[in-house]
Amino acid sequence: MKKLRLAYVRFTSCCGCQLTLLNCEEQLAAIDAVAEVVAFDMASSRPDDGGPLDAVLVEGSISRPEELVELLRLRRRAEILVAVGACALTGGVNVLAHGDRIELCEGVYGECAREKLTFPPQPLCRFVRVDLQVAGCPPERSEHLQLLGALARGGLPALPEYAVCMECRQRENLCLLLEAKQPCLGPVTRAGCNALCPSFGAICEGCRGPVTEANRAEESRLLLGLGLSEREVRARLERFSGASHEDP
């Protein structure tokens, strides 16, 4: 079998998605056997040969002109472009800094701010065709492995289109929302993590973004019923989904 020519690149992000791949400690040798890792700066000093790619995994949002140029170049090089993680899919937590960016940067860097040419972080799909979106902040190791497995076989993995609650009930967990009265976002969040957090005993924070046909109105009603303010409910629902966050 011909090896998959693969790159994993990152833009504005926390490295968590890439680190998740490096966290597949036991599978790294097997991954190396099916994929030729053309670029993965975090893990390898191999110089990128600039040649065509079978697939590129992209972590992070786009917030600088140089990042945009690089993204466009990657799109031209790659057969398949996969957006990995909330930052790449929707902007993730990066987009929560609302307000005038130059002003914010001035708050940070004083007079040096003008040198730092950045714009509000954008999801990849604003600029390029995205062939697959792998949700999560970060997506789990198993999802990285499924993705690479499918790519190596020349396909794309099937992604679940139901809510975290489905997986949670399958695991027969106590319902944190209904029984423990905690603000769990499982009902409106897309599955795929095997209900990781509720199975541990912590609420779902919604890191995988909204599931299609989410009943947000019902979820909001439940959260308000738990004593959260409207503002807090909105902040929780929008943390990873990149929805426009209005000023209070």
Added chain:
Amino acid sequence: MKTLSLQPLTRVEGHGRVEMTVQTGRLTAVRLVITESPRLFEALLLGRSWQEVPALVSRICAICSGVHRVAAASALESALGIDIPPLARRVRELLLLGGHIESHALHLFCLTLPDIAGTESILELLRACDPRAREGLALKGLGNHIQELAGGRVIHPVNVEVGGVVRLPPREKLEALLAELEEWSGRLPPLVEGFADRRGYPPATPALGTRIAVDCDDFLLTGRSLRFSDGRVVAGERYGEVLEERAVPWSNTKHSRTAGVPLLAGALARLENAAGRALAPVLPEPSAAGIHGNNLAQGLELIWALREARRLVRELLAGDADAAVMVAVRAGAGVGTCVIEAPRGLLIHHYALDDQGRVAAADILTPTAINQAAIEAQLLADLQGVTDESVLIERAGRIVRAYDPCISCSVHVLKG
């Protein structure tokens, strides 16, 4: 005049480059240019409820997500005047150790070992069935396993909230972890010894910078004050008076100094500052290899961390399984600071809350920002006599890597 550029920096976390100015064959100036995009975390926290802070700040950086989350919760607890239950403290310490083990193993075996072995990445070492690579990855996996147990999730843990932790790790899993930790005690020292061999590193001058670390109490990574190698001990909340920060045009990270001198944070600084206290070096002096001694210092900390993890797991197993691990929180106004040791060095979180418990001010100082001025000074000092351009480039990469920089952490900064 000529400028040499090492770009991109690889096998470090984040985007940056090194620019070296060479005049008539001599290196005259060095800049570490951090190009990582600012993520403005302090700005996005403003106006948000105290409850949201821990989950948000963990997203500053994946490798340090556990320690960021603990730092935020602790700073907010100090702002709200809360004492957390002792068992909750133990669970947090265990999470910190898991992060420490994962991060050091990642740095030593995935990022540094390829330099020592002369390869581009750990993948080649795995292909060649190098036992150090295999063992190093297993050790990294152990760190992740601990983080998963104590934090509920490997990256961006969910177990830590303001007021304590959500739950104790299940008993049977702690017992299995204890067995795993016992089994490692013999395996670890020979692995670490490899990083003591001076022949693995390029020639180096002594590591520069005033050492700064948390003045540790009984646990190397936590405390209330800052200790400097010049003898000063300063209360954590007074960090702003002793750390002089300034923005520089060429980098997206601010530079820190104290009394005009660059600062060094990280494993080497911790060991030197804690000398004779938390752990005495059992191997050759880490400082002998200049800044590359930071690698051995991390190795020594790995031995310490596994020992401490065994102690903590035993204490957790001996604790009352039904004891409270979370206290009720009444939101209100307050100001709080946490100084803590992240794997790469001193980390400071500072928050002010308004009377509704919303963030009115936030300040986060990270180890890589603290180290940046020292990195530049060290590059210049170590590479002074080097004239061969390819050697300059290669060594510059190794020096930067020795600090284990965490660039995504370093660019979140905001000062109100």
